[in-house]
Amino acid sequence: MVARMANSGAASHLEDGDGDIPTLENKGHLADAESSSSDTAGSSSDDSSEEEGGDEEEEEEEKVVEEESGDSEACAQRDEGEADDEEAKREKPHCGMRVYAAGPDPEDSIEKEMTLKVCCERCKAAQQSQNNECVIPRRLAKGRLQVRLDGEGTFECSVTGLVFETSEPVTVQYSILSWSKYSAFIKGSWKFAGPIFNVDTVDKEASVLKSIQFPHSVCLADPDSEMTFKVLHIKNGGPLIEPTVDHSGSHVKWNVTSLSPVGPIFQSSEAVQHHGVVMVYKQQGANNNNYIFHVYLAPNSSSEIKDIAKQVRGYRCRYFRIDKSPTCELAEGTYRLMSEPEGEIRPQDLKFTMAVTKMKGYFEAFFEQPPPFKLSLIETVTEEMVWTATIREEDCVDKSQTKSRKRTHGRQRNSSQSEEEVGIKRARWQDESDGVRTAGRNESGDVSEKELLKVAKQLGKEWKQVAIHLGLSSSQLDNIQEAEKDVTMQKLKMLVLWKNTRRQGEATLQHLWQDLRDMDDLPNEVCQVLQGSE
Template sequence: MVGAESLSSDEKEVTPNGVEGSSGSGSAEEQPEGEASSEDSSSSSSEEESDEEQEEKESPPYCNESGGSCLAPCERCRNENDQKEQVTPRRLAGGQFMVQLEAEGSYQCSSTGLIFEVTGRARITYSLLSWSKCAQLVQPPWIVGGPLFDVRCSAPGALRCIQFPHCLCLGGQGAAVAFKVLHIKGGGAAIEPSAEFSASHVKWVVSSLSPVGPLIHSQEPLQYHGAVILYKAIDEHPSLSFWVYLATNNDSFIKDISKAVKHSKRKFVQIEKPPVCQKLLQEGKKYRLICEPEAEITPEEIEFVDGSLLKLKSYFEVYLEKPDDFTLSLVEQDSDETVWKAKLRERDWIHYEQNKNEQKRSTGSVKRRKPALSILEEEGLHSKKQKTGGTADEMGAKSLTDQQLLVIAKLLDRHWREMAIECLQMEMKDIDDIRAMEDDVTMQKLLVLRKWREREQGQGTAEALQRSLGEKATYEILQALQGFLAQS
């Protein structure tokens, strides 16, 4: 078996370091053709996220019941990859996907469209990121060409190439388009060459693993596969209010729309209508939304641009006084051709009210769920109270021993340097000094932990290390620290 099947909701796995986005500063540095970065890369630190953001990342931005993307490209683009072996990813917490590939070959993820070329067995985890958080890294003449992903691999050397889906319809004009990829590394980024591109994908030879996404440069007007995303406002008023978004067929773009609507002060429900535009969208052209019977629509028209890098996305607001059935049509202003059309009926959203209470209970249970860190802290402290009749602080808990720190050092993953700087407040100079005098990586980690313990001045306890590592600690580390607490 090549790919793992999706887990049910009660089987969903939890990974310690789900990453939603990466931050960086400065513009991307373009690399010449044929050059690839050989430096060790690491994704930049993820921002702390609320429970609502974590819930949002549990689902792809627009998917069908099987978890696959509804936003399929045109027939010609899709047929090109029909021969690829399809794998169904396992869904992990934090919006991550995982596939276990058992042999050499090319495999396409059924949910994201990513294609992985591997030379042998590999476990690949990946998550969808937002381009708007990396806007300062994309400089003209380059523009966004498709979704941005953070990809990890258990055997980095086995992952030879990644093919990223792009949102263009080349229409036989591929010679006029140049593709590269933006490779985000640490505090900056580099523009790296693509190996080749097809009607649907951009191929990149893996240089190192961190957030990567396709870029486009073209002297000619670009044509995009488009999608229309509908949301209805939920309130007690009998009138109807909708937000209608015009987007490229780019999962990162559509995810940003979902997040913007979710964080609005108003409550909305997404209306499930076929989203794919029947006519290609062209940058710079104007489109208007028409309603039958007539409704108030603001603005009257929208000039289409790829808004992937924009934090605020443009949309039409539709207002109807009476809750009757109606038809929405998106029309290209110059040609008056219909790009997209859908009929909306009351039953498209009426069931939401019936299920709202159940949804609130479900959402409430997720929000009230305590993270593993809090649970383990409570269990550890409760155990100490039972044994000693007081908390660790009250009884003067002992600092972690070298043997205990060595256990933690062995559990730290390859991002331990970032964790030391972010969570343990270490300076890069301290880490460089330690690496200069000690070659063994495990011993380097131990020396960093010892330096943290010394700085704590007798308070370098298991509980203190839990607090310092916070959500960055893996479940295995938390279990080890809980064991140390129980021994105190």
């Protein structure tokens, strides 16, 4: 029998709680990350919009990968025609099986940051099929998803695991938020049980959604466990703890009161097991004889998985995800990573906690010999092995880069032109009859102003530091700012000034990358633009 939840009582304000979430204990051992609680968050849907406009703007998934026309059923029909068997298998799951997409590289698609497949031997009896109708969402900008629900019924998103109960047709948009923004609202013994979402209806009132079921990561194998599920609802300028109406081994059900950031939380007087994930990333571009891996522990929550992927993208060095079976059982406590053959692993022990932290702790494993490497995760108190994987030579190749190169070569072959055609285009784009090169690159291959504008648009407030790295002086920057008020044009003129100081043939994107690659604060987006020129 699944642990029953406390459903009585009206929504209670979280301010009544006592105590804050502790921070990660091993922060002194981390190479690139410090664990810390985030600042007090804002509230209501305005807060979530602000987060989408800030945090999610930095993500590489901020692009529309589906056309704006057509509903989710049409998307499904198109996808079913794809040759990729893996994709076809994933798009027609029985939603009660909780089969969601996961992949090796978080940059490839939004789905790879979502909830991973749960295969828990301890509590699988509690994860009962609900016979929900699967819907495949369209992906919009800034990490948002959208589904069209065609009538009264219960529908489950094939990507996030959200379940919507509707009374009539409605279009729903939703996005995954980070718990770190709302950590100050989780007080006392309450802990997050699954991802937090911002949900909204596009063409109808919120009352059209009767209920929402949120996926959770708590293992309910112990039938006698005393556990209470509720939801944290950011509403009317403040956080509320609202009652839920039911829960299963995979979901927490909540009757919709209004739509704004909402996520499941739980309270238990006993130690709790969680459906967890172990995420392995390899550093790209290291010495061919050296192998560096980062290994993260997290609950199986798309909010946490997304946070880790974003943290990895923010590092100076590029890392890619290694596709190994990630799911395991994790309890709050201390874990040790072991390897065969023995490598240099730090820290020696890592504490797994459900505390909300802005930066996630990880193991760093360093090997001076080639693979295979067998990694095993050990719980230090019981010495039980909770996860193991073997990393082979083929796993250490960034497959996304290989695919990108193939696409690039294909485009080059398809765009081959005769010398006459090239000459016509060169004459059109490089008309110098008035003494000014109007557009395009010159014959030396130097970067064009159009290309520099792309770089300028990706630069933030660190653009002046970029200028110093490029050898420009403070007085030159002052002159640019006096002559031009538009910030983007200031950045462009700075880059053009750099170009003009170079000799012909030494002002390419590759040369710009060589001058900036050692800069610590260079935005990821700029790195990608410049690295793509190599």
